[in-house]
Amino acid sequence: MTQREIFFVANEVNELGGVGRWQAHMARLFAERGHRVRIIGIAPPEVPMDLGTHPPFETLTLYDRRPRGRREPHLPLGGIAPAVRRREADRRAAAERLSRLFRAARPGAVIIVTQVWAMEWVALADTAGHPVVGMSHESFEASRRSSRFERVRRYYKDVDRLLVLTQEDADLWVGQGLNNVGFLPNPLPVMPAAPSPRTEKAVACIGRLSHEKGVDLLLDAWAEAAPRQPGWILRIYGAGDQEAALRRQCTELALDDSVEWAGQTDDVTGALARSSVFVQSSRGEGFPLALLEAMACGVPCAAFDCSPGVREIIRNGEDGLLARHGNTGELARQLVRLMADENLRDTIGERARQNVRRFAPEVVTRRWEELFDLLER
The missing domain is CATH 3.40.50.2000 (Glycogen Phosphorylase B;)
Known part of the structure; x- marks a missing residue:
């Protein structure tokens, strides 16, 4: 087995919820198998999840507070407001920070982008020839009902692999013209030694x-x-x-x-x-x-x-x-x-x-x- 550097790039390092739990679990599983794992969050979580005292992976958050979106009104005659220029400069600086981390990684490193919002920064970064795996942790239909649908089609169309959770969802994304789609299920989070006694009503x-x-x-x-x-x-x-x-x-x-x-x-x-x-x-x-x-x-x-x-x-x-x-x-x-x-x-x-x-x-x-x-x- 090749031991690798594995980067998770996510909206947050430790947001409470299903994606955050999956991410921390997978990071631990990879670390237990000898891989060097780092979780990079774009912004701090709104509701943090406890990762434990000494998690077997490194963490880094790019922004001190959640950056605002890109949709800002321009000035008359095509001008760009100073606040928009500052935000774009901050975005490029954050992407350059990612680039430095990716360039420093040894050959065989892999970049896993767990949410499409985070991919907006990875798309600006130099991934240094490392494979990029983009992920969608929701069903195709749930994505289609949200603003994430068009962003998945835009930002994930050229990654090395777009991973969804089931074959059924993968087939639906292929129907959208994406030819890089695969699927992997979530791993079982726990297997207790004994089942529930099933005695309480x-x-x-x-x-x-x-x-x-x-x-x-x-x-x-x-x-x-x-x-x-x-x-x-x-x-x-x-x-x-x-x-x-x-x-x-x-x-x-x-x-x-x-x-x-x-x-x-x-x-x-x-x-x-x-x-x-x-x-x-x-x-x-x-x-x-x-x-x-x-x-x-x-x-x-x-x-x-x-x-x-x-x-x-x-x-x-x-x-x-x-x-x-x-x-x-x-x-x-x-x-x-x-x-x-x-x-x-x-x-x-x-x-x-x-x-x-x-x-x-x-x-x-x-x-x-x-x-x-x-x-x-």
């Missing part, structure tokens, strides 16, 4: 309290499911800008006695160990780590079929249950099936724990290293 939901995560849809589904299985609670872990509105909705639906707001948690495995069912009601996902973690803990999952990543993780009826995207009545029925049947919970939970091993860290990391070798040829 608790359904867990773990994620940001944001519109995209669809907790409002979950509360509507829970309003149908809870009366059919008295004694069960829905335990919601997370924080976010929708919390106040969601709590009001919970009260309006008369669910306060069966919903527990557990707040943000750093102990996902512990939260899952106290659960017998996991539910995900997102409007969109990439390759959700929370589903992988729940399955690794042997907790049977019910989820909206909202993206190719969800379909790749859950084999419906075998190691989890899917409901049509946004269909709260169907999600309620899938929850009731799991809550009402201990044998079904145990069967699906154990199958999930076995099947999710196909995303084991050593499997995914080896595929990354094979890609590095291919790009070096």
